[in-house]
Structure formats: structure tokens, C-alpha cells
Amino acid sequence: MRGKIAAALASLLLLATAASPALALDLRQLIREVEEQYMGVSSKARMTMQVRTEHWERTLEMEAWSLGRDYFLTRILAPPKERGVATLKVDQEVWNYLPKVDRVIKIPPSMLGGAWMGSHITNDDLVKANQIDRDYDFTLLEETDELWHIEGIPKPDAAVIWGRIEYTVEKERRVPLVISYFDEEGLKVRDIVFDEVRAVDGRTIPMRMTVQPSDEPAERTVMHYTTIDFDIGIEESFFSLRNLKKR
């Protein structure tokens, strides 16, 4: 009996929170902060990307620049075989530069779901990630003393790839701990786990990000930021095809 009353009270309370229009927390703003944590107004970073698959394991060293949410350039520094391979993203378009043949190829929209540099990150992640706070509606699933659990459901008319995204965000430092991605059938596709949270240029960000595909437990991609600087004063003109080809 007491349990029932408690349950009823709890659900009433939940209803009250859900219905409350003036929610103190702006979820959309929070998610936008999470999605842009590595970008800032502009940024320059050096990182290693360690990819492990069933058949091989390799580590790439690279550097990356970003400006706002629409400009992104990254270049591989090592291993030598791939040194100079670069990716440029401007708005919704992605180009790759292949130094071995000295050619730039544009990734067709139909291939954006393909792996980026052989990792578990897709080209779509580069293109669509910056739009998540625009394309999804967010609700607070659960709030504890330390964490927010937030669910993102795509807006009815949005052209998106995920059926649902679940964020676990640490309240105090406003950093994500886990982001889980689900397909349209509601099956989990992958987790991205963040850790090694550090303060950099007045921001608090996780320096390590692990992409774990759900159907391949033995595989993963670990992106480790060695350095990251924000507000470095670069212009849009930096993100040009000419610069893409520079070795």
C-alpha cells in the first residue's frame, strides 16, 4: 500500500516536472554546448586516433582546425604512408585530399555514411553532428545530484540518421560522460564515452573520446586530444581546397 502511494506521488511529481513550461535548464543550449565542446569560436588541436578492428589496429596522429560549426580541416601527420591525407568540411560538404596521387575527391552525399579514415567515425558525424541541436527535440529523462539524462528525438521533418540519442551529462562541469546512439528500430548502434576531463583555455572538456560500436564489442576508435587551443583567430579563407592540399 505504501509502495503504491509512493509510486503515485512519484509519477505525479514526474508529470509536474515534465509539464512545467519554465524549465530552469535549457536542454537545447546544453546539447549545443556538448556538441561544440571541441570547437569553440575557433580551435586548433593535435590528437591521436587509435582504431582497433577485428583485422588490424593502427594509430594515426593528426592535427585539426575548426571555425564555428561549419568549418573543419584535419590532416594526418603519421604514419608516413598516410602523411598529408586531409579532410575538409565546409557546411554540408566533405572533401578528402590524397597526397599519394595529389588529387582531391569530394565525398558524394550517398557515401557520407562511410567510415572516416577507416575509423568508427563516419563522414556523417562530421557533417551532421553540428546540426543535432537543430534537428532533434530534447527531454530530460532523469536528473540525479550529479547527472542529467537527456533524450533527443528527431523532429518529424528532419533528415537525420539516428532514431534516438541519449546523453549522460555531468552537471557540475557540464561535460558529457556517455552519448548513446540508437537506430530507427530503437537498437543501440554505438556509445561514445568521454573521459580525462581537463580545463583548457577556460573550458572544461574531456580529452579522450571512445567510440564503441554495439555490434562489434572488440572494435573501437579512441580519439585522444594531446593539445587543444581555442579562439586562435583563423578566418574562413583558411578552410580552402588550396589549404587542404598543403602538406
Add this chain to the structure above:
Amino acid sequence: MLLRLALRNIWRNRRRSLLTISAMVVSASLLILALGVFSGMFRDMLSSATEQYHGHLVISAAGYQEDREMYDHFAPAGDLLRRLSAQPEITGVSPRMRAFGLVSHGDNTDPAELLGVRPRGEESVTTLARQVVSGDFLAPEPGNGAVIGRGLADKLGVSPGDELVFVTQAADGSIGNDLLTVRGVFATGDSGHDNSLVMVGLPWLQKVMALPGQVHELAVAVAEPMEAPRIAEQIKPLLPKGMEILDWGQLLPEMREAIAGYDVSRMIITIILYFAAGLGILNTFFMSVMERTREFGILMAIGMRPMRIRILVLLETLAMGLVSLVLGVGLGLALSLYMQKVGIDLSGTLTPVTYAGGTILPRLHAVIEWSNLAVPAAMLLVVCLLAGFLPANRAAKLKPVEALREE
């Protein structure tokens, strides 16, 4: 004596007999021609499905053909290749590597399937080399040459002499990329291949994919495609462990079903056509028996047994059937031979149709198969005997006294 009687009876009413015979001859010969053209269509389909791409038999790691997993590769032992070539039924073996990636020219980039081949081996298995519509097929030492499907060439805007970039993920995880030079453009009529297939040299692809000495499959051609399943069984013991051999029926189950369906539809067409012809023949014989009621009465009155009367009528129908059979098969064969040699080109009004993985070419063209002659011939005799049976029975059951009174 009975036979002479039967022949005389046929000869007695020449016009009627000739009409009946010509009905049978026309239906048999047209049926043979129709079946020949039908077979021609299926032969085109089968050869396009097998000889344009797969080959009649394919040897690969078990399971490779299902998901085309890049890592299911193997190094073909020279011993295996030699033993395959030593089989008398095998007319060609082509070791191949397959890769999926992006091909790019200028601002255009499209997904593509690359098939790394040794040109000479490939020419012994598939007809692609003969379907090059501009430029040339791969040179014997292909280098970085490529032969590309027409649809894909149009999408990319390339023609022979142009350069292509290929980029993919190699087997070691690195970004495999290199330049190709378009040598030729092929058109098979199968939009799936024309829009995505690029043939390149095997050594070139092995290098880009970081898989030296490896292949994904051995495509095999045999002299008689319908014998493929039997030959597959024969080769199976030669294969190393973990390898499988699939015949075209397993690679293209829809094609196998289409061909099995063909046997059924051939039977149905034969039955429908002969049912109509059979009714005509039945009618003729009934008439001729009714007309001769008095005559049969006399024959019986002078002591001919009913059984012999029955045989007499059946002999008449059989004799006409045999004549029709010879003429019908002869005429049908002649028409089929003409359609085999000359055929009718419909490419002006029709485009190729792809069905069950094969392409039906826009032409009417006959193929001569013995079963296409034997089935109509045998059925013609059966129909004749069936059509003769009822009148013969009727004649045999006549009562001599009543028959004699008939006017």
C-alpha cells in the same frame, strides 16, 4: 492388310486428310519455332548472367559470395589452377580480386565495385572483353588500365584516356588510393554492372588493397553450362579446406528458377496448342468414322472383329500423325535454323530487359535444343492417338445389323 486398308482410307478423302495433316504440320512446326525462340531468349539470359560476370562456376572461401567480405581472401595454389585447367570440361579459369570504394574524376565521385583480373584468364570466362563499346579491353599487362561500365563512365564524365582516382580502405586499415587510366568502356545491358563495375589489373588492385598474391574467387567457365552442377561435384574434392564451389544456379537462384519455370511453361504452351489442334483432329476422325458407318457394318458382317476395326481406325490416325510429324518437325527445324542463322533484330524498338540477374536482348533468335523437337513430336503422336481413340472405339462398338441399316 490392315495398314493398306488404312492408307487407302486416308487417300480416299484426300482433301480432308490434307487439311488435317496441314493443321498438325502447322501447329507442330510453329510450336517448334516458338520453343526455339523461347530457348534462345533463355540462353541469352543465362549467358548474360553467367558469361558477363560470374562465370559458370565460382570457387571462393566458404561464405564469401554471401557478404563479399574483403578478408575472405586466399592465395590460389598453382597446383589447384593446374588441376582445374586439366579438367576436360573446363574451358577457362579467371582468378579475381574484388574491392569496393570510390572512383572519382574531376568533381564527380561515385561508389564502384572494382574487379581485379588477369585479362587473358578473364577473356576465357566472361564476354566482357567483347562488350567494349569504346576504347579497348585491358591490355595483357594491364598496368593501371581500367575498363569501366558505360553508366558509371557517363556519371563520372570519363572516356578512354581519362584518369580516375580510386580510394578505399585497404586490408591493413590504411587508405588505399591510386590513379587509373580509362582504357575502355563496356556496355552489357545489365544496368547493375554498367553503373558500378570497373575492371582493373589484378596486380594493381592487390597492391592498392595491400593483399599481395591474394584473390577472392576463381571464376570458371565450362563447355556446357547446364552441366555445371555435375562438374562442381567433380571439382569439390580438389579444393582445400574452407573453400567452396558454387554453380551458377546457386549464385543466381532466380535464374535457376526461371529456367525450371521454362520447362513448365514449355509444357503448358505445348498442351494449349495441341489441345486446340487435337480437337480439330478428333472432329475430322469422328466425321470420317460416322460417314463410314455402313462400311464398318459390312466389314463386321463379313467377319471382321471389333478389335481389328479399332486398330484400323487407330492406324489411320497414326499414319496421318507420322506424316505430320515428319513434315512438322522438318518445317519447324527449317524455321528454327533460319531464326538461328538470321533472327530478327528488335533493338530499334526495344531496350534490353534485365530479369532474374540475366539480360534479355532485344532480338528474336532461336536456339535448337533436342528437347524442343522431341517434346512437340512426342506430344503430336499422343494427341493423334487420343483423338483417334474415341472414333475407333465408336466404330468398334457398332452393331453390324444397325450399322448396315444406317443411311
